[in-house]
Amino acid sequence: MKQTDVVVIGSGVGGLSCAALLARYGFDVTVCESHSIPGGAAHGFERQGFKFDSGPSLYSGLSYSPSVNPLRQVLDAVGVDLPCVTYDTWGCCLPEGDFDAAVGAEQFCEVLGRLRGEAAVLEWRRLQQVMTPLAQAAIALPPAALRWDIGAALTIGRFAPTLAKQSVNFLKLTGPFSRIMNGVVHDPFISNWLNLLCFLLSGLPASGTNAAEVAFMFADWYRPGVALDYPIGGSGALVNALVEGLKKHGGELLLNAHVEQILVEGNKAVGVRLRDGQEIRARRAVVSNASVWDTLKLLPEGAISPTFRSQRQATPECDSFMHLHLGINGQGLPADLACHYIVVNDWELGITAPQNVVLVSIPSILDPSLAPQGKHVIHVYTPGNEPYALWQGLDRRSQEYEQQKRSRAEVMWQALERIIPDIRSRCEIQLVGTPLTHERFLRRYRGSYGPAISSASGLFPGHGTPLPGLMCCGDSTFPGIGLPAVAASGMIVANTLVPVSQHLAMLNRVGL
Template sequence: MWLLILLVNFVIMAAGTYWYLFGRPSPFTLESVRPPGPYEMDQKKRDKVLKQGFTKEKIPDNLDAIVIGSGIGGMTAAATMAKVGKRVLVLEQHDVAGGCCHTFTKQGFEFDAGLHYIGQLHENSLFKVAMDQITEGQLEFVEIDKHFDNLMIGAGEERRDYSIYTGKTEMEQHLKKQFPEDVKAVEEFFKIMKIAARRTPLLAILKLIPKWLALFLIKSGIIYLCSSIFRLSSTSATEINYRLTSNKDLHLIFCYIFYGVPPKDSSCVINALLLHHYKRGAYYPKGGASEIPFHITKVIQKYGGNVLVRAPVNRILVDEKGATYGVTVRKGGEDVEVRAPVVISNCGIYTTFQKLLPPEIQAKPEIQNRVTIKPGKAAFLLFSGFDATSEELGITSTNLWLFKSNDMDAMMEEFYSMEKDEAPENIPMMEITFPSAKDPTSQIRHPGKTSMTILTMVSYEWFEEWKDTTVRKRGDDYFTYKMRFANYLFDWACKHLPKLREKLVYQEAASPLTSMHYLGSTRGAIYSADHNLERFCAETLAKNRCDTPVKNLYISGQDVFSCGIIGAMHGGLLSASTVLNQIIYIDLFLLKKKLKREKANEMARLCKLKVQ
């Protein structure tokens, strides 16, 4: 009798587990992907999609969810839910959808707000499969030059140049040629890259399994027996660098893609993943970064949802039982109430927990515990337009990374400790990128024009005195101060690309306050919460989840897992998994395997035809 009861319970548990993992409709199907349509050149038609202003009449009926913020994380969550029949409304405070993926045009020059290039888009990669699904195959990418990054360390006769190439084996081999005395160190670093790439899904699993189970596995030490990724994630990049080699130029190459955190305080896994991200190619959206929100918006609308801009959410509504039931949007001097059983916030943990929730909810200890991670460093961007083609300026799609020295830790520590007036003329590093040189449609849309973006990291405190002023009305002192940064960055760029100066016709600088205004980023931190070691220790990863102490309120975007386009997109996928109570990554992996199998069968068929 007891044996029969145990057998019945086992069958019920097995059936329940199978249903949970595989028994529900998948949001991802081969049939939803179709060949890309013609590129939409008509700006008015594009604006109808990307700049649809908020009104009460445009709110869809019977909403299933509201997403606050139209960054890639929020849009991914919305599109994924839409594809299982959910009606989702995305609300964006800016006048154009896309977050860091939006573009803006000034005096005939088009600039990216945050996207510079993307990796892991090779055929049938998980990221490519996911991107094809949420755009239904309408988004096209162009692979840029294999020499995708160039590093310049030092100045004058002491300057050293290093080139970074894409390629499954070429990236490693090319580095070995440049560092013949450190071949072993390069090999060991690429082993770490492989571990990071293959085992990082285990870090994400900590956010999908029940929290009590995740914490039990961590505190018992079981997870550390499962994989080395859990110890690596809380090991600093500097520690790993010194284990491998004493060559500080190579140290810099192992962590040159900066995001505001010095290597001594950053996870070696994140730095390894950032370089691995481009191993199989670096890509750029054909038609510019705005193509991403343009096509995702259409998918959301296809299933009855919408994406509305000029819709600043000023409050998340919470009932007496502690559950959210909607938001209010400040419009025309009044608060417009929008209701839905689920709210997903893609505007960052600080804005969500410290500004949008009612004060009595903010004060709860469980809410305060969610904002223990400090905000990241702020960004400063310089947008420049040139009346010349890329060929005339002597530039390519290769990005340039300039560093004053090879000691990232010392450079960043010294820079961030500077007084406000000292900082503008002592910037230690920057990235230069040319979006118009990466996009083959650029010369069709903006003939004879070239755009350039320079990015560096700064301290928010240097600009804080103007935080209560309004955009474009911050005063002469502010303009003079931010242009000191801009002029220094541009002069440094001209030392390497002297043709820039004579062809410059437009320039605009974006300080941390600019990012706060247009992107809604806390303290101008475009990568959101600080990506330090504490954030990537196993326990913090397990606790920093998509669900929140407020019932039916969820978090998406860069604060869920990691920074950048792909990090934010995974934040959206994790959020959709949590809301739907369905591990949609299983659907993605199964679809990826099916596509690979079809590709293999097609190759076999072609080989058979050739033999015949």
């Protein structure tokens, strides 16, 4: 039996952010990861010299400090660096045609002028005017200042003057973004574009995406001098930086350590039991970075009320993914190839329709170390729009499964052929991932992208539970699917477990 202060279940970015910060605060922390590789949905892996990202491909706010990105704040707090390369342009293959887009408001106005004319440009500028004060409100209170106890009065209080100025705008950020958008936007292309961005932010269209998430994006993407980032070494380097921060301050990461059950004694979470029978006891808390549905599986009967269990179990989930990981011969490719592309097949189908949106990432354009000389790595995926029901019950070793993989991967090949027409003849490595891959290797419930909770109808499950000693972090706890949201969730849990004085000292260290 092992003793520690805090056990963290899962080494996703939320769990690692929480654990690394707790270690920096002086806690004895043990992270239990079921997989042989840390990082959860953000882990990286290698095949024959090609280094692949399993998940995220678009990053911002990581290459400078102080940053509004909670993930950069975690890295600053634990004292580790993350070298990045910056860029500002990605490719778009839309029903209107193919073009390059970029962060920065002026460049998008140029695109609008070419595609839709001056009236659309004026409409976008009006939207910017509406969003400017909302964007300022969205970043007025950094998630790093939050904690779930009375001490929040002090940590949030240091931002009181700024918050007072933004009080009117805060109310406008509480509902769905469509409420703001529909009052300003009438051009169909702009409406489709904003729905696409909302889908990439939250897995939902504008009618279900929280206005604060979009305002945060406007604050980050449409400001002067903005650039996007890519960590040198890919998402694996990002995960390694968090692991470095954890170990630097005495924390421990256990791989191939599958948590079978959360131990409950005297109506309190006191540790975990691993699949091999080992018990790890937690003196202070157990923190689950597993999804809301998977956390419920770890709790013994009677540990929580049937009502709470059924409410959490009923949390709606986003659809899953298809993935295509390729290692290719890069000889003779166009010199102006972008590192990322967004492909939309048909606006009329709806932005969340199965396989309607395909994302393409060629990160070795930015970081040649990801592939052997003269080669490239490519990650193509359908982002949270692949129905799990199509795959449920299939035997992964069956011919039916292989046939369905080939069939459902075809939309990704076709999207990639719009960018590299001879892609199929260039391939040296081909890996196809399905919702069952997501479910098996990433321990994702039904292979899901995360909760599909509309801002118009509900709240995220949150960090707390009715079981003393058990807290949660990750994409089931904080609005906005993606790295900033999960990093924020981990910070909030870590902050809640320490005295206010330590929390305030951390805010000073990261320049907030």
